[in-house]
Amino acid sequence: MARGAASLTGARRGLRNPWLLAHLRALRDGWSQLVANVLPTGVSVAVMAIAIGLPATLFALLDNQRALFSEWGSQPTLSVFLAHGSPEGEALRIAGEWRKQEQIDAVEVIFASKALAQFSAATGFSQGSDDAPNPLPNVLIVTPDPLTWNHRGDGELLKFLRAEPLVDSVLVDFEWIERLRSFSALAERGVWILGVTLLLTIVLVIGNTVRLLVQEQLAEIEVLKLVGATDAFVRRPFLYSGAIHGLLAGILAAAMLEVVFAVLAGPVADLASAYVSEFRLDSPGSGYLADLIALSATIGWLGAWLGTLRTLHQFEPVTE
Amino acid sequence: MIRFDNVSKVFPGGNEGLRNVSFSVEPGEFVFLTGHSGAGKSTLLRLIALLERASRGQVLVDGRNLARVETRDIPAHRRALGMIFQEHHLLARRSAFDNVAVPLWVSGIGPSEIRKRVRAALDKVSLLHKEHAIASTLSSGEQQRVGIARAVVNRPMMLLADEPTGNLDPTLSREIIGLFEQFNRVGVTVVIATHDTEVLRLHPRRTIELREGSVVSGAGES
Numbered sequence: 001m002a003r004g005a006a007s008l009t010g011a012r013r014g015l016r017n018p019w020l021l022a023h024l025r026a027l028r029d030g031w032s033q034l035v036a037n038v039l040p041t042g043v044s045v046a047v048m049a050i051a052i053g054l055p056a057t058l059f060a061l062l063d064n065q066r067a068l069f070s071e072w073g074s075q076p077t078l079s080v081f082l083a084h085g086s087p088e089g090e091a092l093r094i095a096g097e098w099r100k101q102e103q104i105d106a107v108e109v110i111f112a113s114k115a116l117a118q119f120s121a122a123t124g125f126s127q128g129s130d131d132a133p134n135p136l137p138n139v140l141i142v143t144p145d146p147l148t149w150n151h152r153g154d155g156e157l158l159k160f161l162r163a164e165p166l167v168d169s170v171l172v173d174f175e176w177i178e179r180l181r182s183f184s185a186l187a188e189r190g191v192w193i194l195g196v197t198l199l200l201t202i203v204l205v206i207g208n209t210v211r212l213l214v215q216e217q218l219a220e221i222e223v224l225k226l227v228g229a230t231d232a233f234v235r236r237p238f239l240y241s242g243a244i245h246g247l248l249a250g251i252l253a254a255a256m257l258e259v260v261f262a263v264l265a266g267p268v269a270d271l272a273s274a275y276v277s278e279f280r281l282d283s284p285g286s287g288y289l290a291d292l293i294a295l296s297a298t299i300g301w302l303g304a305w306l307g308t309l310r311t312l313h314q315f316e317p318v319t320e
Numbered sequence: 321m322i323r324f325d326n327v328s329k330v331f332p333g334g335n336e337g338l339r340n341v342s343f344s345v346e347p348g349e350f351v352f353l354t355g356h357s358g359a360g361k362s363t364l365l366r367l368i369a370l371l372e373r374a375s376r377g378q379v380l381v382d383g384r385n386l387a388r389v390e391t392r393d394i395p396a397h398r399r400a401l402g403m404i405f406q407e408h409h410l411l412a413r414r415s416a417f418d419n420v421a422v423p424l425w426v427s428g429i430g431p432s433e434i435r436k437r438v439r440a441a442l443d444k445v446s447l448l449h450k451e452h453a454i455a456s457t458l459s460s461g462e463q464q465r466v467g468i469a470r471a472v473v474n475r476p477m478m479l480l481a482d483e484p485t486g487n488l489d490p491t492l493s494r495e496i497i498g499l500f501e502q503f504n505r506v507g508v509t510v511v512i513a514t515h516d517t518e519v520l521r522l523h524p525r526r527t528i529e530l531r532e533g534s535v536v537s538g539a540g541e542s
Contacts, residue, residue, distance in 0.1 A: 022428055223409045226371070226468065228399030229426040231390075 023236070029186065031238030034211050042161045045248045048202050053253030055195030056292050060284040062188050068279050070182065076178075078161070079171040080140040086166045091138040093162055101291075103157055108141040137168060162244050183221065199299060202249075206242050206303025214238060214311045221312070235308045240303055246300020250293030255290075258283060263304070321347040321478060321509045322368060327377035329363050336533055337363035338534040343528055343539040344444060345511060347477070351538075352506045352512040352520055355530035356458075361513035364530070365480045366510070368511075369403055370394045382477065399427055402471030404441055406483035408463045410470075412456040416447060418468045419455050427474065441469040478509040485516055497523050 034041045082091055086110050095107040144157055161170050201242045214221065224234050261283035273277040322345040329337040338360045345351050353361050366372040367379050370386055379386040381397075389397055410419045420438045429437075442448045445465035455463060465483060471479055479500065485493035497512070497519055504510045514520065520527060528538040 019428070022425070023432065025425060105378045163325070218332075220411050223411055224422065224426065225395075226398065226403060226409055227423040227426060229422075230395040233395075233426055303530075 007111060017227025021239045022233070026233075026236035027240045029237035030244060032192075033237060033241045034244055037213065040209065040212070041245065044205055045245055045252060047205055048245065048300070049256065050200050051198040051205075052249060052292070052296050052299075053256040055191055056196055058191045059195070060257060060261070060288065062184065062191060063284065063317075064281055065184055065250035067282070069184075076144065076172075078142045078144065078157075080142055080161055081168045081171070082138045082140065082166050083168045084131075084137050086138060088138060090166055091140065094166065098140070099163075101160070103145050103160075104142055105145045106143040110139040110141065112136045112138045128166075153316055202246075202299050203303040203306065204294075205302050206245055207252055207307040209245065210238050210242050210307030211311065213241060214308055216309070222317075229314050235305070238308045239304045242300040242302075242304020243297045244309070245302070245304075246297040247293060251299070253296060254289040254292055257289070280311035281285040321346050321349070321387070322380060323378075323380040324364075325349045325380075326377040327367065327374045327379055328413075329360075329367065329372060330375045335371070337372075338367075339533040341414065341530075341533070341535050342377075343535055345509060345540070347509055348504070348507050350501065350525050351512070352523075352527040353511060354515060354524055354527050357482060357515060359530040360386055360533040361515075362482050363533075365403075365482050365511070365513055368480055370397050370403060386458055394468060395426075399423060399474055400476060400478075402474065402476040402479045403406045404464070404467050404471045404479065404481040406486040408460075410455040410463055410466060415452050415454055415456060416442065416458065416466050416469075417451040419466050420473050423461055423470060423474045437473055438469075441473040442466075444472065444502075445469045460487050460493070464488065464492075464496060465499050468496070470510075472503060472508075476508065478511070481510070481512045483516075484512060485514060490518060493519055494522065496535075 046312075082094070091109055091111065095109045098104050098107045112134045116134050119136070144160065156171055161167055221234055261281060265281045266281075268279075268281040321415065321458070324341050324343050327341045328339055331337055341360070341364065353364060355361055363372060367374055369380060370389060370442065374387065381401075386397075416475060417438055420441050421434050424437060428511065439448060439451065443449055445468050447465050447469065450458065450462065450539045455466060458466065464487075468484070471481075484500075485496050488496065493516065500510050500512060501523070526538055528540070529536045
């Protein structure tokens with residue numbers, strides 16, 4: 001013990017840079033503060049890890065959802081059903097006219113006969129007799145021009161399409177995607193609010209932990225101030241302590257996030273294949289995790305800074 | 321070296337610590353500051369170390385008006401002088417070596433230089449053999465000597481001691497004052513606050529006497 005303490009100034013003889021040396025000493029002191037308070041440190045780190053891991057995980061999940069949307073494609077289409085029994089030639093004529101419209105990008109024609117054949121092939125159902133009338137209409141799949149299309153429902157285009165006498169109905173079949181998108185935008189906003197709130201919580205948790213550490217060492221701090229230590233010097237070990245808190249919490253949060261993704265990956269893949277989708281849950285890359293850990297350490301540092309703010313000034317100049 | 325011009329100190333709450341105190345101490349002088357407890361000795365020393373600021377009047381140290389020292393420059397001011405306290409104010413869980421090294425690491429001095437200077441300072445107070453001992457395991461006299469080693473390790477121009485013999489028996493007291501006399505011989509200005517009449521009798525030096533915050537004798541020529 002005595003030797004360990006003495007090695008403080010004696011061991012690193014090779015070091016000449018006073019600045020680096022001061023920081024190494026502070027780092028060591030900050031670390032020993034944590035080691036001396038294993039239980040409270042562990043609790044703070046765990047609280048911080050949960051508080052930072054939760055929004056981080058949600059963000060990563062939202063990111064995956066974005067990938068899913070892009071798989072669905074960003075071009076909305078409208079399904080235009082023509083009246084029953086309208087001849088295929090008419091369908092081709094209408095498609096040809098519509099293609100000339102500026103507000104329409106593309107028109108695909110699905111003939112009733114072809115649709116029926118596809119349906120029979122896909123389901124195994126066949127019509128009792130070839131003479132029975134085809135229940136399916138001719139369908140035109142219209143892709144509006146993305147520049148003029150207003151995704152909230154473009155009244156003008158719909159009006160134009162419905163003006164064609166042979167049009168029976170127009171189905172805006174991407175509406176549910178739009179709704180889902182709105183929901184997810186809302187969810188994203190919610191995660192942001194949650195994230196910011198939890199970050200503030202972490203700053204306070206760390207601030208409080210460090211404030212307790214400071215209280216515990218008031219006598220030592222007083223000694224340092226009496227012999228002429230600057231505030232920066234006194235504060236430094238506490239800042240390192242806070243940053244180490246944050247670093248450990250960040251690593252723990254990253255681990256939690258990986259576990260959550262590993263647990264979810266299987267069921268999500270099953271669900272996706274049930275919907276004939278190639279979608280797979282991707283755990284965020286190492287860059288995301290590194291950012292997470294760096295953010296966590298920064299927040300720990302910031303919290304520690306707040307925690308030392310008030311206490312240090314009570315010595316300047318002392319009045320009794 | 322030190323000059324007080326009509327200095328008063330009023331504490332929050334209205335207590336008057338010092339009242340119109342004027343005196344001066346020349347460079348290289350050895351001065352006792354005496355008076356009953358509560359007479360203002362500690363307050364006076366704390367004003368010199370900028371642990372307090374004067375309410376009125378001027379405190380000059382080494383020609384510098386302390387009222388003009390900004391808060392951020394206070395640490396540097398304190399590093400330029402050595403202070404010794406009755407309660408030692410040591411880092412209890414650290415070794416004697418570390419305690420003496422504190423002012424040097426605060427100043428950002430490198431390890432080999434620290435080692436040299438700390439060992440020299442401990443040697444001067446005859447505690448080199450205890451450099452690895454944890455401060456709280458040392459006797460009161462030893463702790464006071466560690467405090468003195470810490471005060472001189474930065475080679476200050478001036479030593480301020482607040483009741484340095486307060487807890488010590490007469491033999492140890494003589495040793496401690498003897499140490500201050502040694503430093504004084506090499507030119508260090510020494511101001512010792514004490515109410516120990518035995519110390520004053522054995523070491524006849526100029527003595528500034530305080531009573532209820534005012535100087536009653538020994539102010540010296542201004």
